[in-house]
Amino acid sequence: MADRLPRPHRDDVRIAVGGLLGGLFLWGVGLYSRGPDDPMALVDAGWAVLVPLVITAGCELMRRTRPRTALLIGTVALVADLLTRGNLATIVMFTDLVYAAVLYGSPGAARRIPWITGLITVIGTVWPVAAWRKPEGLLIGAFTGLVTFTPAATGWIVRNHRDTAVAERLRAEQTALLAEMDRTQAVTAERARMARELHDMVANHLSAIAIHSTAALSLDDPRTSKDALAVIRENSVEGLAEMRRLIGILREGGNDREPAAVPTLDGLAALVEGARANGLDIRLDTDHGRVPAPVELAAYRIVQESLTNALKHARPGRVTVTLAQRDDVLDVRVTSPYGHGDGPRAPGSGAGLVGMRERATLLGGTLAAGPDGALWAVRAALPLTEGAAE
Incomplete structure (x- = not known):
């Protein structure tokens, strides 16, 4: 079955009806365009002008849907x-059909039509002048260019502007899409960072609270319970302080005071003392020079999390x-006794x-964690170069 002709655009219908009514009025x-004595007017009957008029008006209905077909029939x-x-x-x-063929036609037709009409204009100028040897022949060339080349050139200019506008709009949409993707990735990365901070800051204190509260509930010894409650209170206060610091970072403009400084390697001694108070036997050995701030924070958090895991999972012994x-490179290594026990002393999220x-x-x-003989070892190698630390 043959494809049905597409429905003409309503603006094209208006143009066709307007052109037809205007031609009927004239x-x-x-x-008429020429007098009765014009040698080109082979058909002198007045009604004869209506045939090409009606055909051209019908072509206007296809100027947007079938521009090449409309131009070919319109030329005839x-x-x-x-x-x-x-x-x-x-x-x-x-002239409107020529313009529409360039504007709405295929890219190949849009490139060829201006060249063809330009060539016709040149021939229409040179041939009459050469044949008649009179300057009046230039008028034929001017008329030919006005009817063919001028609308083709206008259509080419308008099409270029339209294509440029479409390309700019697509580029703007792509830019907006990339910006949204960057924003989403930034939000995801920030959420992951805050999740790490929250886990590393609070997990240690909550693990100690869980372990000592279990001991206080399982042992019927007032002194032991009192010591456990003291440790629980200390870890609760420190955990609350860490939470307040994190909330202060998250809340923009919520507090005029600067949040507490981020942990550094100078705070490892205090971190180890707190772990000892929670019952771990720890030996700390540090030998390093100046370390970039991002590496300091990462090393501190890795040690903190390793001590939290030792508190929950390690068997009795030296950490x-x-x-x-x-x-x-800054090498960080944390080892703790490893072996089969009665399970973790506090639940973990993994x-x-x-x-x-x-x-x-x-x-x-890089970071590697796993059993090493009778020990559980956490090994981290953190580059100290500026490029890696940024």
């Missing part, structure tokens, strides 16, 4: 109009924390190792 009042109608006394409306509608600078690996990866470093 015919009705007896206004124009030639037919030249053999009659002529109707100005037919010529005007033909060793070692920090050593080797070339442009996010600790994930957070430590994320911290090391963000700095371009």
